[in-house]
Amino acid sequence: MALLEVNGLRAAYGQTRVLHGLDFALEKGSITALLGANGAGKTTTLRALCGVVKTQGEVRFAGARIDGRATEDIVRLGVAHVPDGRGTFLDLTTEENLRLGAYTRKDRAAVAADLERVYGYFPRLRERREQQAGTLSGGEQQMLAVSRALMLSPRLMLLDEPSFGLAPLVVRELFQILRRINERERVSMLLVEQNAALALELADSAYLIETGRVVLAGSAAELKRDDAVRRAYLGY
Amino acid sequence: MDAFLFQVLAGLATGGIYASLALALVMIYQATHHVNFAQGEMAMFTTYIAWSLMDAGLPYWPTFLLTLMVAFLLGVAIERLVIRPVEHAPVLAVVVVFIALLVILNSVTGWIYTYTLKPFPSPFPEEPLWGIRYMSPHEIGAIGITLLVLVALYLFFRFTPLGLAMRAAAQNPQSARLVGIRVGWMLALGWGLAAGIGAVAGMMVAPIVYLDPNMMGGVLLYAFAAALVGGIDNPWGAVLGGFLVGVLENLLGAFVIGNELKLSVALVIIVGVLLVRPSGLFGTVHVTRV
Ligand SMILES: Nc1ncnc2c1ncn2[C@@H]1O[C@H](COP(=O)(O)OP(=O)(O)O)[C@@H](O)[C@H]1O
Numbered sequence: 001m002a003l004l005e006v007n008g009l010r011a012a013y014g015q016t017r018v019l020h021g022l023d024f025a026l027e028k029g030s031i032t033a034l035l036g037a038n039g040a041g042k043t044t045t046l047r048a049l050c051g052v053v054k055t056q057g058e059v060r061f062a063g064a065r066i067d068g069r070a071t072e073d074i075v076r077l078g079v080a081h082v083p084d085g086r087g088t089f090l091d092l093t094t095e096e097n098l099r100l101g102a103y104t105r106k107d108r109a110a111v112a113a114d115l116e117r118v119y120g121y122f123p124r125l126r127e128r129r130e131q132q133a134g135t136l137s138g139g140e141q142q143m144l145a146v147s148r149a150l151m152l153s154p155r156l157m158l159l160d161e162p163s164f165g166l167a168p169l170v171v172r173e174l175f176q177i178l179r180r181i182n183e184r185e186r187v188s189m190l191l192v193e194q195n196a197a198l199a200l201e202l203a204d205s206a207y208l209i210e211t212g213r214v215v216l217a218g219s220a221a222e223l224k225r226d227d228a229v230r231r232a233y234l235g236y
Numbered sequence: 237m238d239a240f241l242f243q244v245l246a247g248l249a250t251g252g253i254y255a256s257l258a259l260a261l262v263m264i265y266q267a268t269h270h271v272n273f274a275q276g277e278m279a280m281f282t283t284y285i286a287w288s289l290m291d292a293g294l295p296y297w298p299t300f301l302l303t304l305m306v307a308f309l310l311g312v313a314i315e316r317l318v319i320r321p322v323e324h325a326p327v328l329a330v331v332v333v334f335i336a337l338l339v340i341l342n343s344v345t346g347w348i349y350t351y352t353l354k355p356f357p358s359p360f361p362e363e364p365l366w367g368i369r370y371m372s373p374h375e376i377g378a379i380g381i382t383l384l385v386l387v388a389l390y391l392f393f394r395f396t397p398l399g400l401a402m403r404a405a406a407q408n409p410q411s412a413r414l415v416g417i418r419v420g421w422m423l424a425l426g427w428g429l430a431a432g433i434g435a436v437a438g439m440m441v442a443p444i445v446y447l448d449p450n451m452m453g454g455v456l457l458y459a460f461a462a463a464l465v466g467g468i469d470n471p472w473g474a475v476l477g478g479f480l481v482g483v484l485e486n487l488l489g490a491f492v493i494g495n496e497l498k499l500s501v502a503l504v505i506i507v508g509v510l511l512v513r514p515s516g517l518f519g520t521v522h523v524t525r526v
C-alpha cells in the first residue's frame with residue numbers, strides 16, 4: 001500500500017504557478033527520490049506536502065487526506081521535514097535543537113532512548129551537545145537537521161537536498177546512515193536531490209520533475225538506464 | 237556618603253521595576269520585532285484590577301495572584317483579538333494599533349476609575365526590615381519580588397519544554413512549525429507572560445507613585461531606555477539596563493539636575509544609545525546584507 005499518494009498537486013507563490021498538477025506515490029518502507037534541475041519545483045513539492053505553502057490537489061498520508069491541514073498537525077501524524085537550508089535553531093544548543101524535534105512526543109523514556117540512538121549515529125553531535133547550533137559546521141548542521149527529524153520518530157521523512165554543501169566523504173557517510181535508518185527503523189523517505197547519481201544509489205524508485213510536472217517515473221534501476229536521464233542528470 | 241548610598245539603593249528598587257517592564261518589552265520584541273508601546277498601560281490597567289479586588293475586600297496576596305492570572309489572560313486576549321489580525325500589516329499600521337491600545341486602555345481606566353490619585357497598599361511592613369535603614373521595606377520587598385520573577389522566568393525558559401518551544405518559536409517560526417510547535421499560541425503565551433510581568437511591575441510601583449491612569453507613562457519611558465541600553469533583543473541586558481537606569485536616574489536627580497528634570501534622563505539615554513550604539517551595550521549587532 002502506498003504511504004503517500006499525491007494527485008494533481010498544484011502550488012503557486014503569489015501569481016507564479018510553480019507546480020502544475022503533480023502525481024506520484026511513495027510505497028511504505030521505501031526510499032523514493034524526486035529528481036530535477038534547480039528550480040524544477042522539488043523544494044516547493046516538499047513544502048506543499050507539509051502544508052507550508054498553499055496547495056490544490058489531493059495528498060493522502062496513510063490513506064487520510066492531509067492537504068489543507070496545518071503544518072503542526074501534519075507533523076503530529078509522523079511526517080518529519082529536513083528542510084531546504086537546514087532550519088537550524090541557531091541560538092539554541094545542539095541538544096535543545098534535538099529535544100525540539102521530539103516536541104510533540106509524550107513518551108519521555110522513548111525520547112531519551114532516541115536521543116542516545118541519534119548520538120550513536122552522529123557522535124560529532126554528542127561532542128557538541130552543549131554548543132550553540134549556529135557554531136556548527138555546515139555538515140554538522142545537516143546531521144543535526146536529519147537528527148532533529150529522527151527525534152520525531154517519524155513514519156515518513158522528507159529530505160530536501162541533504163547532500164547540499166557537504167564534502168563527498170561526509171555525504172557518503174550521511175547516505176549510509178540514511179540507508180541504515182530506512183532498513184532498521186522502517187522509516188520511509190522522500191528524498192529530493194539535484195545530485196541524481198547519488199539519489200539513485202540510495203533510492204528504490206524515483207520521479208523526474210521538470211518545471212512543476214512529473215516527466216518520468218520508474219524504479220531507480222530503470223531511471224539509471226534511461227538515456228535522457230543519463231545525458232541530462234548523470235552526465236555520461 | 238550616606239546620601240549617595242541611599243540614592244543608589246532607592247535607585248535599585250525602582251530599577252527593578254524598570255527591569256521587569258523592560259523584560260516584558262524585550263520578550264515581545266524578540267518574538268514579533270515590535271515594541272509594545274501599550275505595555276505600560278496594560279500594567280496600569282491590571283493594577284487597577286488589583287485595586288478593585290482589594291477594594292472588594294480580598295487580602296493582598298490572593299489579590300496579587302489573581303491579578304497575575306487576569307493579566308495573563310488579558311495579554312493572551314489582546315494578542316489573539318488585536319495583534320493577530322495585523323500580523324502581516326506594515327510596521328506603521330502595527331505601531332498605530334499599539335498607540336490606539338495605549339490610548340484606549342488609558343481613557344477606559346480614567347472613565348471607570350476617574351483620574352484622581354488613589355493610594356495603593358504595599359504588602360510589606362511599615363517598620364524597617366532587619367534594622368536596615370537605607371531602604372524602606374517596600375523597596376527591599378520590590379527588589380525581592382523582581383528578582384523572584386526574574387529567576388522564575390529564567391527557570392521557565394531554560395528548563396521547561398514549553399519555555400524551549402517559546403524560544404524556538406520566537407527565533408525561527410518556520411522551523412518551529414516543522415517540529416509541531418503551534419507558533420501562534422506561543423506568541424499569545426508570550427503576551428500573557430509579558431502582561432503578567434507588567435502587572436507585577438505595576439503593583440510594585442503603585443505604592444510609590446500612587447495609582448493613577450498615567451502612572452506608567454514615565455516608567456515605560458525608563459523601561460524603554462533600559463531595554464535600549466541593554467540591547468532590545470537581550471533579556472539579560474534589559475534587566476541590567478533597568479537597574480542601571482534606575483540608579484542613574486536617582487543619582488542625577490538628587491545630585492546633578494534635580495528631580496524636576498529626572499524624566500529627561502530617560503530621553504537623553506534613549507537618544508544617546510540610539511546615536512552611539514543602536515544595538516545597546518549587550519545587544520547583537522545586526523548587519524544587513526545589501
Ligand atoms: N518563496 C518563493 N517565492 C517566489 N518564488 C519562489 C519561491 N521559492 C521558489 N520559487 C520559485 O519556484 C520555482 C521552484 O522552486 P523550488 O521549488 O525551490 O525548486 P527546486 O527545489 O527544484 O530547486 C523556481 O522558479 C523558484 O524561483
Ligand SMILES: [Mg+2]
Binds near residue numbers: 042161
Ligand atoms: Mg530546492
